[in-house]
Amino acid sequence: MTTHRLPEAEEPGRREPVEQRGMFASFRVRNYRLYFAGQTLSLVGTWMQATAQAWLVLTLSDSAAVLGLIVALQALPILLFGPYAGVLADRLDRRRTMIVLQSAMGVLAVILAVLALGGWVQVWHVGVLAVLLGLGNAFENPARQAFLHQIVGNDLIRNAVTLNSVMVNAARAVGPAVAGVVLAAVGAGWCFAINAASFVAVVISLVSLRTDEITPETPITRARGQLREGFAYVAREPLLWVPLAMMGVVGTLAYEFQVSLPAAAKDAFDGGPQAFGFMTASMGVGAVVGGLIVAARGTIGLRTLTLAAVGFGITITITAVVPELWMAIVALFFTGWLSVSFLSTGNATLQLNSEPQMRGRVMALWSVAFMGSTPIGGPIIGWISEAAGARIGLAVGAAACFVAAVVGLIGWRATARRRPVARLQATDDVRGDPR
Numbered sequence: 532m533t534t535h536r537l538p539e540a541e542e543p544g545r546r547e548p549v550e551q552r553g554m555f556a557s558f559r560v561r562n563y564r565l566y567f568a569g570q571t572l573s574l575v576g577t578w579m580q581a582t583a584q585a586w587l588v589l590t591l592s593d594s595a596a597v598l599g600l601i602v603a604l605q606a607l608p609i610l611l612f613g614p615y616a617g618v619l620a621d622r623l624d625r626r627r628t629m630i631v632l633q634s635a636m637g638v639l640a641v642i643l644a645v646l647a648l649g650g651w652v653q654v655w656h657v658g659v660l661a662v663l664l665g666l667g668n669a670f671e672n673p674a675r676q677a678f679l680h681q682i683v684g685n686d687l688i689r690n691a692v693t694l695n696s697v698m699v700n701a702a703r704a705v706g707p708a709v710a711g712v713v714l715a716a717v718g719a720g721w722c723f724a725i726n727a728a729s730f731v732a733v734v735i736s737l738v739s740l741r742t743d744e745i746t747p748e749t750p751i752t753r754a755r756g757q758l759r760e761g762f763a764y765v766a767r768e769p770l771l772w773v774p775l776a777m778m779g780v781v782g783t784l785a786y787e788f789q790v791s792l793p794a795a796a797k798d799a800f801d802g803g804p805q806a807f808g809f810m811t812a813s814m815g816v817g818a819v820v821g822g823l824i825v826a827a828r829g830t831i832g833l834r835t836l837t838l839a840a841v842g843f844g845i846t847i848t849i850t851a852v853v854p855e856l857w858m859a860i861v862a863l864f865f866t867g868w869l870s871v872s873f874l875s876t877g878n879a880t881l882q883l884n885s886e887p888q889m890r891g892r893v894m895a896l897w898s899v900a901f902m903g904s905t906p907i908g909g910p911i912i913g914w915i916s917e918a919a920g921a922r923i924g925l926a927v928g929a930a931a932c933f934v935a936a937v938v939g940l941i942g943w944r945a946t947a948r949r950r951p952v953a954r955l956q957a958t959d960d961v962r963g964d965p966r
Contacts, residue, residue: 554823557691562682562740569736571698573633576729578706580640582811583714583722584657585793586804587647591654595794595921599913601654602789603906605661608669609898610906616670617895618758621751621888625678630737632671637730639664644727647720668902673895680882680890681746689831689879696875697822701815711808748887761892770884771893773833773942774877777840777935778900781873783908785847785928786901788814790912795921800856813860814867821868822875831879833946837939839876843869844932851925874901 557563588598620628643660646652683691710722751757765771788811796807846866853859878897885893916924 555694557683557687557694560683560687560744562744563687563691565736565739566679566682567694567698569733570695571702572732573729574699574702575706575709576640576726578702578811578815579710579713579722580643580726581789582707582710582804582808583719584643584661585789586714586807587652587719588654588657589793589797591652591657595790595798595917596910596913597654598793599787599790599909599911599916601658601661602787602913603909604658605665605668606902606904606909607906608662608665609672609902610904612666612669613673613895613899614758614761614892615895616898617673617761617892619670620673620677620891620895621757622753623674625674625681625891626737626740626742626745628674629671629678630734632667632674633730633733633737636664636667636671637727637734639667640723640727640730644720644723647718647723649720652720669898672898672902673891676878676882676894676897677891680887681748682740684746685883688882689875692879692882693822693825693871693875696825696871696878697819699818699871701819705812705815707808707811707815711805714804714808748890751888758892761889761896764886764889765893765896768884769942769946770833771881773939773946774836774880775896775900776942777836777939778877778897779904780931780935780938781840781843782901783904784912784931785843786870787908787912787924787928790909791916791921791924791928794913794916794924795850795859796856797921798916799921800859802856806856810856810860810863814863814870817864817867818871819867820864822871825872825875831876831883833880833939833943836873836876836880837936837943839869839873840932840936840939843873844929844936845869847925847929847932851922851929 558567584601585598588601589595592598639660643652643657646656679691679695680688713722713725765775792810792814793807796802796810800806843866846862846869850859850862850866853862878894881893881897882890912924912927915927
């Protein structure tokens with residue numbers, strides 16, 4: 532049978548070449564613009580719900596430890612099922628997986644909104660819905676992380692990952708600030724309702740993508756041992772396991788801001804929901820500013836990741852010791868800056884050093900290290916904050932960053948001694964502009 536090559540414009544996954552320089556290089560890809568817009572609207576709603584949920588639980592229970600438990604319950608499915616979710620992300624169509632799971636999570640937000648607006652909500656309701664939401668996130672997150680590479684390709688992945696981090700943190704700046712106003716004016720239920728509506732935006736954006744401009748990646752065939760194969764693959768690649776180990780430490784104890792910040796707002800600075808909202812928003816604004824700088828001029832690799840961990844630890848330490856709320860808000864601006872630098876550097880390092888048919892499993896382990904560690908870290912930070920004070924809870928997170936920096940330094944020195952020369956992405960430090 533004779534086969535015919537499609538014209539270039541009709542080849543599946545074929546995109547017109549785009550200029551790779553600049554802060555917003557990925558926006559030149561139409562599919563990425565659609566994806567980015569949908570995710571932005573959805574994430575504003577997500578941060579509104581996270582803020583309202585944290586304040587609601589703290590109000591209902593008057594306990595930072597209970598809040599830590601709820602946060603842990605939401606992340607528990609990621610810890611338990613995250614690695615297997617990565618296998619499914621390599622087996623299934625990632626776009627369709629995201630559409631189904633985003634729709635399901637929107638329904639959960641509707642249920643929570645109805646309970647809160649009706650005045651029926653109790654802590655156990657929040658706990659059950661948090662587990663179900665975490666289950667959706669566990670399977671959607673690795674598919675979403677790996678799908679990004681299919682949208683923009685190798686040359687733009689670092690820029691796209693960084694812009695995604697900017698998007699997340701812009702939403703963190705807007706969502707909590709709006710949630711603080713809505714909470715004070717009409718209560719938590721409307722925050723949950725707005726989040727439910729925001730899921731519509733991300734589903735529409737995914738349905739609207741041009742499938743012929745998505746880079747095809749052949750799904751793996753179902754077989755025994757694929758989960759074990761993923762672990763073995765990561766274990767023999769220092770440029771994979773070192774960032775994952777660093778994020779495991781930092782994710783467990785430093786990224787528990789849903790627990791430490793409301794506790795600090797209430798106990799350390801005698802504030803209310805507005806204070807908590809502005810603290811979180813300041814961190815988000817800092818992340819946006821820092822993320823844009825990283826997107827334009829940033830580098831990736833273990834050295835950059837190690838330096839980001841050190842800076843992250845320093846800024847959290849300052850937040851923990853300052854005496855006034857306005858000082859904490861300023862410090863959190865720089866905490867957000869270093870936070871997005873650490874996140875985007877680690878994420879892009881993994882994406883560029885993963886084989887396509889392993890990327891879902893690798894990014895699932897990233898999700899486990901980042902969010903799946905919360906069932907361990909959330910209750911720990913909650914208990915420490917309740918027993919010793921919110922400032923000590925923050926200080927423990929800072930110490931975790933310094934421990935991660937030591938791990939990164941050891942890994943960087945080890946890889947520098949035997950740096951492979953065959954692949955550009957295996958270098959210790961890769962410039963954002965591939966030319």
